[in-house]
Amino acid sequence: MASTLHSFASAADLAGSLADKVADTLSAAIAARGTASIAVSGGSTPKAFFQALSTRDIAWEKVTITLVDERFVPADNPRSNHLLVDANLLQNKAKAARFLPLYQDVASVEEAARLATEKTKAISSPFDIVILGMGGDGHTASFFPGGSNLAKAIDASTPRGIITMEAEGAGEPRLTFTFSSLEDAALLVLHIEGEGKKDVLAKAEGSGDEAEMPIRAVLRRATSPVEIYWAP
Numbered sequence: 001m002a003s004t005l006h007s008f009a010s011a012a013d014l015a016g017s018l019a020d021k022v023a024d025t026l027s028a029a030i031a032a033r034g035t036a037s038i039a040v041s042g043g044s045t046p047k048a049f050f051q052a053l054s055t056r057d058i059a060w061e062k063v064t065i066t067l068v069d070e071r072f073v074p075a076d077n078p079r080s081n082h083l084l085v086d087a088n089l090l091q092n093k094a095k096a097a098r099f100l101p102l103y104q105d106v107a108s109v110e111e112a113a114r115l116a117t118e119k120t121k122a123i124s125s126p127f128d129i130v131i132l133g134m135g136g137d138g139h140t141a142s143f144f145p146g147g148s149n150l151a152k153a154i155d156a157s158t159p160r161g162i163i164t165m166e167a168e169g170a171g172e173p174r175l176t177f178t179f180s181s182l183e184d185a186a187l188l189v190l191h192i193e194g195e196g197k198k199d200v201l202a203k204a205e206g207s208g209d210e211a212e213m214p215i216r217a218v219l220r221r222a223t224s225p226v227e228i229y230w231a232p
């Protein structure tokens with residue numbers, strides 16, 4: 001499916017515009033079905049967008065928020081994506097939203113993936129909105145180059161749900177929604193910032209293996225159009 005690049009003069013402009021687009025999409029889903037869902041990414045990029053979105057005036061009590069991926073660490077760990085969402089998105093008006101974490105307080109990451117899959121089944125498919133990020137190594141969600149479960153994660157026939165991932169570039173073991181869970185969101189966004197990420201995107205758009213740059217799976221095979229939001 002084709003992608004569209006939306007370029008902004010500044011990260012602040014991008015954050016405001018993406019927050020407006022997401023708020024409109026959530027409100028439209030609520031008007032149509034009574035509820036709405038969004039899966040967001042962690043990392044360093046989404047902070048300003050989260051803060052802008054948290055102030056938007058929508059029926060947040062009807063919105064379920066979850067994460068595209070998570071580190072296998074509790075929510076008080078500075079590397080937790082849950083912590084980032086708590087501090088920046090689940091604030092202001094968005095405090096009323098329901099948040100479904102991927103991390104589970106159990107002995108193994110495999111058990112956490114199983115439990116998180118069960119719990120997130122309550123969210124209707126497909127997601128209304130998925131916001132992906134991209135690392136400098138071409139990973140998205142926790143689809144890491146060299147990842148222990150990469151082939152399974154990006155195989156379109158792997159069912160919706162959460163699986164584990166371990167990779168050299170990942171730090172802790174990870175929990176990640178599979179490709180099939182994310183690729184058909186009604187609004188599928190790739191949010192990246194900086195000249196370096198633009199270069200990574202250009203490389204990913206070229207030829208080469210998906211295993212080398214897993215973002216290629218999304219750019220090449222997502223059934224929903226990919227809306228790329230970029231600012232310097």
Ligand SMILES: O=C1O[C@H](COP(=O)(O)O)[C@@H](O)[C@H](O)[C@H]1O
Nearest residue numbers: 041042043044045133134135141
């Ligand atoms: O590890 C992760 O990294 C990516 C990209 O993060 P960034 O810091 O380069 O913005 C992110 O999309 C993913 O959710 C996160 O777990």
